[in-house]
Amino acid sequence: MTSDDMPAGGELPAAGKAKGEKLGLDLLDRVTVRKRARMVAIGGIMVALAFGAIVGLIGGRWPGVIAGAIVAVPVVLLALSEARRTVWLEGTTVHVRAFGTRRVDLAAADGLDLLVTDLRGARTVGLFVRGGKKAINVALSMYAGTGGRELGIYQLRRLADALAARGDTPGLVFSELLVAQLRAEARGLAAAERPLYRLGSLAPAGRMAQKLHPEAVSKFVTSLD
Template sequence: MQEPNSSGPQRVGLDLIAPEVYAPVLRRFTALACGAAVVAAVVLGLLVNWVVAVLAGVLLLAPAAIYAVSVRWRRIWLAGTVIEARTLTGLRRVDIAQATGVEILVYPGRLSRIVLRVTAGRGRQVIPLAMYTDAGGGRELHILGLRTLADALASSHLAAALGVSSMLVGQLRAEARDAGLGERPLYRAVHLVRVKDVVQPVALSDAEIAALG
């Protein structure tokens, strides 16, 4: 969950699902893409010519390879109050203490997601907090991630950030007593949006967040 950072505060991982968990799936996906590219290249080589066949194989394989590499490479950490997000294009940093906007968004569906979106100046970062299935299963951000996020949000001057911090503290308390999903603020937030029968992402109001906390 953590990575050492000798030049600053301890990094705490904020990945809802660590890349190591789905690495085998990505390997199978890449292998299937390679197989499909080879088959397509062979068929085109026999029917057209091998130059076209090779180009077609590369065009089929390249998107899958880029996707697999980007998923494995992408990580999110929190160092103090600074969110660090690593992508293929570099490292992006957003300081929660300097946030100009803090929102909780719910993406309803068969697999519903709830995320935290932090904006600081021109920088913006989305942090996944949990995802739940219609059957009541799902995955929530680990306790250390929730704790450090709540502390970082509490350092902000924004009322919205303080409200989200309180909601996350409520989530931690619910998890500490092993409460059911119906008593956990993150799940209740998702349920709140599900009953509205909408398909678009919904940003929770300050009042709704306060009620969940």
């Protein structure tokens, strides 16, 4: 996958779309998400069967069944949750739905962080929002090698506007980051030259999930053109 054929996370707005309208923020399409969730579930069940068989050989049939269930059930529930998960923006509020719905208002969020996850060779850069004892991670981009996938232009623009409306330093820093990402895309820069890719590359390898230090993000944004 190259940066030239990088698919967008959503469609451009039609004329007259209201800012309070529901706007999808899913980075991956539903087919891809469900396929990934199915693979996770299958992998979890296979591990559970193997573990249950080993315990069964040692302790008997029922201990083996119970041990297998203990391993399988959480993994299957996680896969189902991922398959059902969808994220959207209404006004300045981010919503996420899986088995239930959580929402955090960007305008009143207690904390903003850049979360980088590294899984199976793909590095995902997300906006981690906390507020009202709830937290939501909005995936902004996913890169593998020199290509990847990014949220669409309109999605990034709306997020940038909502963050800028906070009026505080964290909101302005993240807003400027997203605006810089839009400028890089407008200039036709390759994925490796875009701000989100470069920031994601700053995270040390070998960790599944990590937050970049706010000062590092602020310093990086200040250094951008």
